[in-house]
Amino acid sequence: MLASLKKKETYTHYLATLKYSLYCITHPMDGFWxxxxxxxGSIAAANTILIITLIVRIAQLYFTSFIFNTVYWxxxxxxxxxxxxxxxxxxxxxxxxxxxxxxxxxxxLPQIYMATCYAMxxxxxxxxxxxFLSNVxxxxxxxxxxxxxGLSLVWVALLIVAAMIQIHEYSVSKTVLFMIASVFAMLxxxxxxxxxxxxxxxGIAYFVSMAREIMFRL
Amino acid sequence: MKKMMKIICAFAASTVIALSSSIVACADDTGxxxxxxxxxxxxxxxxxxxxxxxxxxxxxxxxKKLNMPAGLFIYERTVYICDTGNNRIVELERTDVDKFELxxxxxxxxxxxxxxxxxxxxDIAVTEDxxxxxxxxxxxxxxxxxxxxxxxxxxxxxxxxNFDQSLSFLPHxxxxxxxxxxxxxxxxxxKGLIKFEADGEFSGFIGATKVTYDWTDYIWKKIATKEQRxxxxxxxxxxxxxxxxxxxxxxxxVTSNVAEADLDAGTADPIRRLNLLGNDILVRNGPxxxxxxxxxxxxxxxxxPSRMTxxxxxxxxxxxxxxxxxxxxxxxxxxxxxxxxxxxxxxxDGYFKSPIALDHMGFDLVVLDTLDCSITLFTPTEFGSLVxxxxxxxxxxxxxxxxxxxQEALKLNGNYDLAYxxxxxxxxxxxxxxxxMEYFELKFDADNYSKAFKQYRKQWVEENILFIVLGLVLVxxxxxxxxxxxxxxxxxxxxxxxxx
Numbered sequence: 078m079l080a081s082l083k084k085k086e087t088y089t090h091y092l093a094t095l096k097y098s099l100y101c102i103t104h105p106m107d108g109f110w111x112x113x114x115x116x117x118g119s120i121a122a123a124n125t126i127l128i129i130t131l132i133v134r135i136a137q138l139y140f141t142s143f144i145f146n147t148v149y150w151x152x153x154x155x156x157x158x159x160x161x162x163x164x165x166x167x168x169x170x171x172x173x174x175x176x177x178x179x180x181x182x183x184x185x186l187p188q189i190y191m192a193t194c195y196a197m198x199x200x201x202x203x204x205x206x207x208x209f210l211s212n213v214x215x216x217x218x219x220x221x222x223x224x225x226x227g228l229s230l231v232w233v234a235l236l237i238v239a240a241m242i243q244i245h246e247y248s249v250s251k252t253v254l255f256m257i258a259s260v261f262a263m264l265x266x267x268x269x270x271x272x273x274x275x276x277x278x279x280g281i282a283y284f285v286s287m288a289r290e291i292m293f294r295l
Numbered sequence: 296m297k298k299m300m301k302i303i304c305a306f307a308a309s310t311v312i313a314l315s316s317s318i319v320a321c322a323d324d325t326g327x328x329x330x331x332x333x334x335x336x337x338x339x340x341x342x343x344x345x346x347x348x349x350x351x352x353x354x355x356x357x358x359k360k361l362n363m364p365a366g367l368f369i370y371e372r373t374v375y376i377c378d379t380g381n382n383r384i385v386e387l388e389r390t391d392v393d394k395f396e397l398x399x400x401x402x403x404x405x406x407x408x409x410x411x412x413x414x415x416x417x418d419i420a421v422t423e424d425x426x427x428x429x430x431x432x433x434x435x436x437x438x439x440x441x442x443x444x445x446x447x448x449x450x451x452x453x454x455x456x457n458f459d460q461s462l463s464f465l466p467h468x469x470x471x472x473x474x475x476x477x478x479x480x481x482x483x484x485x486k487g488l489i490k491f492e493a494d495g496e497f498s499g500f501i502g503a504t505k506v507t508y509d510w511t512d513y514i515w516k517k518i519a520t521k522e523q524r525x526x527x528x529x530x531x532x533x534x535x536x537x538x539x540x541x542x543x544x545x546x547x548x549v550t551s552n553v554a555e556a557d558l559d560a561g562t563a564d565p566i567r568r569l570n571l572l573g574n575d576i577l578v579r580n581g582p583x584x585x586x587x588x589x590x591x592x593x594x595x596x597x598x599x600p601s602r603m604t605x606x607x608x609x610x611x612x613x614x615x616x617x618x619x620x621x622x623x624x625x626x627x628x629x630x631x632x633x634x635x636x637x638x639x640x641x642x643x644d645g646y647f648k649s650p651i652a653l654d655h656m657g658f659d660l661v662v663l664d665t666l667d668c669s670i671t672l673f674t675p676t677e678f679g680s681l682v683x684x685x686x687x688x689x690x691x692x693x694x695x696x697x698x699x700x701x702q703e704a705l706k707l708n709g710n711y712d713l714a715y716x717x718x719x720x721x722x723x724x725x726x727x728x729x730x731x732m733e734y735f736e737l738k739f740d741a742d743n744y745s746k747a748f749k750q751y752r753k754q755w756v757e758e759n760i761l762f763i764v765l766g767l768v769l770v771x772x773x774x775x776x777x778x779x780x781x782x783x784x785x786x787x788x789x790x791x792x793x794x795x
Contacts, residue, residue: 144741149334213752215745 094119098126098198102232105239112195113188113244120187123194126201127166131159133201142211145222165263166193172262176255177245184244192244196236203229327645328637330711333582333739335589338710343626343635343679344660346645347393351669355387356397361668366418366430366468367605367652367661373398374654374661376670377416377430384416384429389656393672407446410434418468428477430466437466437477437491450477453489453497470540478538478546485534487573488546501573502548504533504564537652541608545570549616551602558586558600565603566616566627581632582739587618587625588636597621597640605652607660611686615653615660622647624660624673632713634682645671658683678707685717694724712738723747728754 081087097117101108112118135155138148170193174186184192207225214222242252326339352360362380369375374387374395384401403412414433421427426447429438437450452464462483469479475493478501487503516524533552540546546569557563561584568577579585587601601618603625608614612629618638626634639646649666658680660673675683685700698721705714719734720743728751735744756763 143736143739144744147333147739215749215752216741217745217749 091119091121093117094122095125098122098195101195102198102202102236105236106243109192109195109240109243112192112240113184118191118195120191123191126194126198127163129201130197131162133204134158134162137204137208140208140212142214144214144216144219145211166190168263168266169193169259172266173241173255173259176258176262177247180255182245182247182255184241188244189241192240193237196240197233199232199236200229203232327639328635330633330635331583331589332710332712335583337590338712340635340708340711341678342637342676343682344624344637344673345676347659347672347674349644349669349671350395351667355385355395355670357385357400361385364663364665364668365651366416367654367663367670368419368421369654369656369661370421372656373421374656374670375419375421376663377419379415379417379432382413382415384413384419392674395670395672401444404438404440404444404446407438407449409436411446413438417466420469420471422471422475424475428469428471430469430479432465432467432482435464435466437469437479448495450479450491450495453491455497457486457499458489458497459484468535468537470538470546472540472544478540480535480538482534488535488538488548488569501571502535502546502567502569502575503573504550536603537605539606539608541568541612541614542610545576547606547608547614549603549606551604551619553586553600555591555600558584565601566606566614568614577631578629579631580742581627581630583633585627585631587616588621588623595640601625604650607653607655609655609658609683611683611690613683613686615655617650617653617662619650622650624653624662628686628713634713635679645673647671678704681707682713685714689717689720694721697721698725716740716743719743719747723750726750 094117097108097112101112101118135158137146138153138158170186170190174182174184174189176182177184177189203225207222207229210225211222238249238252238256241247241256242249245252245255247255326337328340328342328344329337330340332338348354359381361376361378364376365379366377367375368377372389374389376385376387378385382402386398386401387395388398390396401413405411413429413431415431416429417432418430419427425442427438427440427442429440431438435452439447439449441447450466452458454460458464465482466479466489467482469477471477477491477493478488479491481489484500485503487500490498490501492498533550535548535550536552538546538548548567548569550565550567553563553565558565563586564575564577565587566577566585567575570576577585583589587603591598591600597620599620601616601623602620603616604619605617606614613634614627616625616627617623618625621638622640623636623638625636628634637645638650640648642648647662647664647667649664650662651665652663654661658675662671662673663669664671681700681704685697685704688694688697688700698718701714701717701721705711705718708714715734715738719731719738719740722728722731722734723743723746728747731747732744732751735741735747
């Protein structure tokens with residue numbers, strides 16, 4: 078691992094895979110096929126895109142004009158805010174993988190994660206200029222902002238669908254069906270997680286109260 | 296972060312000033328006076344009004360205690376209290392800042408048909424041409440008397456078929472406009488205000504509220520049995536509780552008959568300003584609905600939304616609504632932004648048992664309490680007067696002075712949103728756009744901010760047009776030039792004459 082960090086090829090490969098995200102978002106069908114099948118993407122680049130997305134999201138809080146985004150600072154928890162992206166992403170990857178492996182999906186979990194992260198590229202690409210734009214428009218021109226920020230989300234959504242088509246080698250209708258099914262899988266996961274945490278806390282509470290009882294009796 | 300720092304600095308500065316000045320009325324822990332900020336959070340404020348006195352039977356010099364008084368009217372320095380339970384009207388004169396003197400008690404009048412005594416008078420209005428109009432409720436008439444109590448005419452139950460003839464005519468509240476037309480609210484009539492021409496002729500209803508119901512209610516009504524239907528709320532227009540005619544001739548009307556769900560959704564309008572056609576023209580540009588209290592906690596045994604029971608409006612278009620649920624007074628400016636709120640239920644001065652009516656004398660307020668049988672006189676504090684002064688100066692077009700006055704007000708209350716916006720608007724009028732933007736941004740006034748920013752942006756572009764054009768030229772030409780140079784270089788590289 079450390080040895081590979083010293084080699085120059087590691088960095089050129091990393092930069093090439095990162096740059097490949099730009100090709101992916103403009104040629105989604107071709108791009109997402111090559112992403113996994115031709116190994117033109119890397120997990121490192123996917124992580125970078127995710128981190129950039131998170132940074133952009135936090136930057137929006139600070140720098141977007143108050144006309145579009147008024148932030149009630151006392152209620153902001155930056156970790157919850159980060160989790161609001163990372164947690165659904167993790168749930169989606171796991172839920173989607175769990176379902177598609179049962180139904181002939183060719184994608185593996187790292188591949189699903191990588192493709193989803195690559196699909197989030199337009200979000201950062203559009204939202205960064207939007208932060209600047211928000212500071213030079215008035216309320217009358219707010220539609221521009223609204224349309225562009227909506228566009229970034231639609232683009233990301235379409236890219237995720239395209240990515241799933243290519244990674245799992247599904248037809249379009251099957252992909253859409255499994256995207257919807259993934260949402261239910263995510264709900265099931267949330268339910269299980271809740272159950273798990275409440276069980277664990279109950280279990281801990283049981284031992285804590287037992288220990289207390291013993292201490293009282295001694 | 297910058298925004299945060301600004302807010303902290305402004306707050307710290309105002310605190311330092313507030314502590315160092317001895318004349319300031321500080322906001323105390325009980326929170327008598329408050330308002331809502333942009334987020335809807337309660338921000339306690341220095342008192343805007345002080346109680347100048349509470350006047351009961353003894354202080355007013357009456358022979359017997361007021362009995363269920365229902366109406367209050369002020370004409371210049373004269374106060375009329377409708378002593379409904381005693382069938383009389385008490386006329387007082389304000390002789391000093393905190394002193395009322397009994398002038399006369401109106402129990403009967405000269406001339407006229409029918410009884411020449413009053414039976415349960417609930418409201419009175421006095422016009423500039425020297426006539427009194429009295430809602431003689433239990434006699435079913437509105438009396439018009441001159442100032443020497445001679446009968447002039449009366450307005451009785453309309454014989455028009457539009458008026459439900461099976462109902463008795465029980466006029467409850469009335470106002471008189473400049474042309475002598477009488478508008479009245481009658482008990483059990485929900486078609487709006489009853490309008491009489493100056494000659495006593497009934498000329499219709501105005502200002503009835505549109506009946507609103509959503510389709511789920513409609514379906515439920517369709518499938519419910521008759522007994523269930525009787526249990527449900529019926530879709531009828533609301534009755535008004537009180538009306539007030541302002542200096543422009545518009546009618547302020549309040550109704551307490553509003554559903555909590557509608558108030559929450561912002562579809563109910565407990566406070567309205569009606570034009571002559573009866574349309575609601577109240578401006579609601581504030582960040583919150585004009586409904587009184589935003590939060591209806593069940594503290595102290597009182598719950599539910601504010602129920603407005605009376606309203607009055609100053610000459611600067613600030614209006615005050617009186618809430619009978621929690622005994623509070625809500626002040627709004629002409630844009631529908633809350634100035635402040637104070638009051639409460641209790642026995643101390645400045646608190647009420649069952650407030651029923653209010654009216655104003657200049658900027659002083661008089662509130663009638665029907666259970667306590669008293670009137671409470673409020674006079675503006677330094678803070679209140681400053682705010683009124685600033686509003687007045689702005690309306691008169693003295694923008695610079697208004698800005699300075701708002702600064703003074705800000706020193707007394709650093710949490711006062713309207714002061715920031717007021718300073719911003721004053722700066723905007725003085726064409727100091729960039730400074731104005733800062734003040735608007737502090738209090739999230741996007742519309743005014745945009746107005747200022749538009750001008751600032753225009754100025755900025757005009758000043759920097761040279762650089763902008765240069766920048767554009769650079770951005771467009773440099774890549775072209777680079778491309779050209781590369782092409783030439785490439786051609787030289789592949790040119791035959793250099794090939795060996």
